[in-house]
Amino acid sequence: MIDLRSDTVTQPTEGMRRAIAEAAVGDEQKREDPTVLELERRVAELLGHEDAVFLPTATMANQIALRLLSRPGDVLLAERTSHVVIYEYGGPAVHAGLMVHGLSGRSGRVTAEELRAAVPERTKAADQAPALVSLENTHNSAGGRVWPLSELSKTVSTARELGLAVHLDGARLLNAAVALGCAPSEIAACADTVTLCLSKGLGCPLGALLATSAPLVERARVEKHLFGGALRQAGIVAAAGVYALDNHVALLADDHARARRLAEGWHTAGLPVDLDGVETNFVQLDVEPLGLSKWDVVAALKEAGVGVSNTVHPTRLRAVTHLDLSDEDIEQAIALAPEALAARV
Ligand SMILES: Cc1ncc(COP(=O)(O)O)c(C=O)c1O
Secondary structure, three states: OEEOOOOOOOOOOHHHHHHHHOOOOOOHHHOOOHHHHHHHHHHHHHHOOOEEEEEOOHHHHHHHHHHHOOOOOOEEEEEOOOHHHHOOOOHHHHHHOOEEEEEOOEOOEOOHHHHHHHOOOOOOOOOOOEEEEEEEOOEOOOOOEOOOHHHHHHHHHHHHHOOOEEEEEEOOHHHHHHHHOOOHHHHHOOOOEEEEEOOOOOOOOOOEEEEEOHHHHHHHHHHHHHOOOOOOOOHHHHHHHHHHHHHOHHHHHHHHHHHHHHHHHHHHOOOOEOHHHOOOOEEEEEOHHHOOOHHHHHHHHHHHOEEOEEOOOOOEEEEEOOOOOOHHHHHHHHHHHHHHHHOOO
16 A cells, blocks of 8 residues: 555664664663663754653653643643644643633644734733643644744744743654754744654654753653653664654655645646645645545545545545655555546546
């Protein structure tokens, strides 16, 4: 199957497997794993923060960040289809005692005006109040959409003006940096806490980092224990992260070019694809004009050997490019999908 369901389906490359096999390791809980230490240092520097903590998943990174930036009973503002709101099993309520106030956003981006409207004038000192906003870049449910730097800066400065802490779910932040042609720190340094995921476009088997200030990283390490995420010889996995930073970041541009080629190929073949929305490694296919259900389309494409997956949108599916796909795979997907769907309509 040409697996376009997600960029999380990748297998470690040969070079990555070698780096894993040869990793220098130690007890990570005792801060004695040299590879974890190196990865944390490198990611902190890359994202323009003082320090970073290595974690098993981006979900844990997000949830720890929310705990660091809030108190139980606070209100979390976030675009309503963002990962922390719809895919983390109510984590903001469960782990941090937060109430979520979902914002409509624009292509996954929270606007400064929405933020202002969501933070009411206080009527008494003890008012229940928004304490933080979580932003997502690139935005998964919106189709891998990117925040223009000026818009990000406007939303963040408005958040600051309103007294809100800012978390950035940058699981795919390096895709955003590649799309914008900027340094990752230009996107990440403005937030209080930033999540970076290793197991998506970077092709690692697992792992994520939370970057923030040195005092918050100290607290995050305690939270990591509380979540049961404190590890031992974690350099085995961190080595994949170091390898990916050295070897896979440059390949993200190929993923983006392949997503564009796929979108153009499908569009030319008459499939309903929003070309303007293709900014990184996601292509969204709208099934409504085809007169088919999402599940019919998923099944027809699967039968033809093309894997696509569902989105939160009522009529859109997604195809995601990644490290394990070649130009040839994309050309094949371009040829196979219209044929398979023509047979169904
Ligand atoms: C934007 C975003 N944040 C966080 C996550 C969570 O990643 P993980 O599976 O490592 O917990 C995902 C996973 O798809 C994601 O797309």
